Amino acid sequence: MAGISLRKLRKTYGELRVIHDIDLEIADKEFIILVGPSGCGKSTTLRMIAGLEEISGGDLVIGDTIVNDVPSKDRDIAMVFQNYALYPHMTVYKNMAFGLELRRHPREEIDRKVKDAAEVLDITHLLNRKPKALSGGQRQRVALGRAMVRSPEVFLLDEPLSNLDAKLRTAMRAEITKLHRRLDATFIYVTHDQVEAMTMADRIVVMKDGYIQQVDTPQVLYDEPANVFVAGFIGAPQMNFLDVVIRKTAGGLAAEYEGQLLPLPEHLARAVSGHEGRNCVLGLRPENFHERPPVDVDPALTAPVEMSVELAEPMGAEVHLNGKLGSQGIIARVSPRCRARTGDTVPLIADLSAAHLFDKETEIALRTGRPAQ
Amino acid sequence: MNWVANFYFREGPGIDKDAPKPEGLRLLGAVLVREWWDLLRLNVLFIAACLPLVTVPAAYFASVSVCVAMIEDRNVYLWRDFWDAFRSRFWAATLGGVVFAAAGALAWLALPAYAAEARSNLVFAVPFALVLAVSVLLPLLASSFLVSLAKAKGRSAGQVIRISALAVLARPLPGLAALSVVGALWLAHILFYPVSVFLPVLVNFSLGALLMSFAMLKGVELGCSQAARKQ
Missing domain, CATH: 3.40.50.300 (P-loop containing nucleotide triphosphate hydrolases)
Structure with a gap:
């Protein structure tokens, strides 16, 4: 023993x-x-x-x-x-x-x-x-x-x-x-x-x-x-972090990122319920950006975004797009068929069902029990 | 001093598992390159073990035993393996040494006598040739006997003698070649004395044992497999 x-x-x-x-x-x-x-x-x-x-x-x-x-x-x-x-x-x-x-x-x-x-x-x-x-x-x-x-x-x-x-x-x-x-x-x-x-x-x-x-x-x-540290450390390429503010919308709570409202899944919404206006960090992994709407995700939990590509890294089985979403840098992992080149603006679909939310100040994850995958 | 450490600890090219094993002289070269330091130490150890004189045969057998392990690419703990071999076959090696020394002495005494007789009577040329052949083959037989002793563990004395004789008869040429090199080594020591004064201290005995063992080993293995087949 x-x-x-x-x-x-x-x-x-x-x-x-x-x-x-x-x-x-x-x-x-x-x-x-x-x-x-x-x-x-x-x-x-x-x-x-x-x-x-x-x-x-x-x-x-x-x-x-x-x-x-x-x-x-x-x-x-x-x-x-x-x-x-x-x-x-x-x-x-x-x-x-x-x-x-x-x-x-x-x-x-x-x-x-x-x-x-x-x-x-x-x-x-x-x-x-x-x-x-x-x-x-x-x-x-x-x-x-x-x-x-x-x-x-x-x-x-x-x-x-x-x-x-x-x-x-x-x-x-x-x-x-x-x-x-x-x-x-x-x-x-x-x-x-x-x-x-x-x-x-x-x-x-x-x-x-x-x-x-x-x-x-x-x-x-x-x-x-x-x-935030664990979220950034585990996973390659690392998780993208966006500074957001929690807003109340007609459909529930959303994260506002540079004027765009990103819907929050229920387990995250519950965690920040009653904290409208709170500054948070929204985490999205590179694979949560898609070129087409994902079939297995509730469309209400997706949001169209536009990424300006600064660098496209072909990896063989996938392409890593490095660029900006608004003012903040992100990495998206897309299919090898993606023809985006440096300087292009690519429309992507963000899958918010897999998003993570962290307190801006403490950097601790905000969530209640995640629904079974 | 970093370069010393870098040289000592740097990564090597790696050893391919499926690389063909070297044979013949390439194998001998590989053994010499790999074991040169242990050969130097073995030489000194042999000389030290020979100091009481009566221990010469057992010390030489121990050297042969270590050399066989080197050739077979077995791991060698020099001090431990030397003394293990020395102790385990002390009496057999000593007895063999006495017999071969006596036979050698007889042959060297008989040689000039037969040579002198052959000059006056040609009939004596036959025993002269025989004694000459025996005196040349005797060192081969002695080496073969010691290699057999090292290899043929658990076999009777008769079997060891049979195996060593068979090894000499089956592969005499490598033995003679090795004997020539060993002879040349000692000749170099004599010719270049006193420049070559350290040659026997450093290599002559251990290198000689290695060369003779290398030359006789295949024949002994052949003899061992023959003996095993008969059993």
Whole structure:
């Protein structure tokens, strides 16, 4: 059993507080990803769990034991570092076996474990090679293998894919997900890449400035972001934000954006009911702009808008239109058949049924229960 | 000093899983490039292990055993594997060493005697030729015996001797070629002395063991598979 609890965990460097009393429950065998921009404290949190950073306050509980003062080597965890940290003078085999040798495991057991891990990671042919000869992807597998041979209850991975090229990163994402299923252990993974987080995690922890912003499954984070930061961080291209004012209309409540009234779905209207005139931020994802009226959306919840295109980015399966809606910049994701070019004005249909509303001041999401999709 | 770190930690080209395995001299070259540092250390270890003199055969067997692992691309923990091999076959290697040394001494004593007799009586040319052949093949047989000892774990002494003899008969040419290179290595040491004073300290023994093992290994594997088929 290796459930992990972070209870009011804090990290300070002198006067500077970098982790602010965070609480987090990580279930046994869960794949949880800490995500956030550089400097948000995700790696520091991971290193505190690993025992590589002293905990300034709060408790770290692994299983049923508070491990604040337990040395790193006794925490039954293994860590994979961003730069892999392989010993360059040792062969792959020796790199993988080193941790077990230090713990004085029997030679036969070390040999069996190293060979088993190499088999799983498909690096048997590399066992007698030195890291110097290995590519980034192969080094990454070796680093994973070195963690695997220890059969830890918890794997900590600190941006293990960030040194790989895009193609290899995609391949390794799938490999790590499969590995998690196979090993049946708890994985805590740090990345700043939200695509990695979305594709691999059971749950994602979004962090900013040493605070946890939201913890939930990837889909819930995408559908129901807790605030403007999470809404902007999760999703690529990121969500568009429009400064709006809540107005009462004959049909209910609407968001007024630069003179145009945008109808609000009922769950958002309920949230701002009685707050006419309130300044809010309306969030619309790039895929919520369409070239033609969407067939599966109530026409009353759509609004025609005109976008002046500043840049069209053909992506193959879709085109990303970068431009302006009135005075504010937006990105729309349209079909590859779209022929819009720089300088064109394109009529689009905004699907307000999928809109998000945030308080302008606090940036916190305003909503009541969203109807089932 | 960043360039040193960059050189040491930079990413390599990667190793293709399906790349054809090098064979023949390319394999030997790959082993030398990969294991040169361990070969230097092995040489020193061998010399140190030989200091009591009676340990020479077991130390040479341990060197051969490590070299076989290198050739077979197995992971080598030099110190541990050397002493494991040294201990595990100490008596067999020592006995083999005594027998081969005695045979070699006899051959070298007999050679000049038969050569002198052959000058006056041509009949003695036959035993002279035989002894000459034996004295050339003896180092091959000794190397083959040690490689067999390293490879043929769990086999009886008779089987090991049969396998090593078969290996020499099946593939004598690679053995002779390796023997020539080893001879040239020692000749270079003698000719270029004192410039070459460090040659034996650094490479002569371990490189010699590697070359001889490399030359005999295929024959020994052939012998092992023959023996396995018979069983």
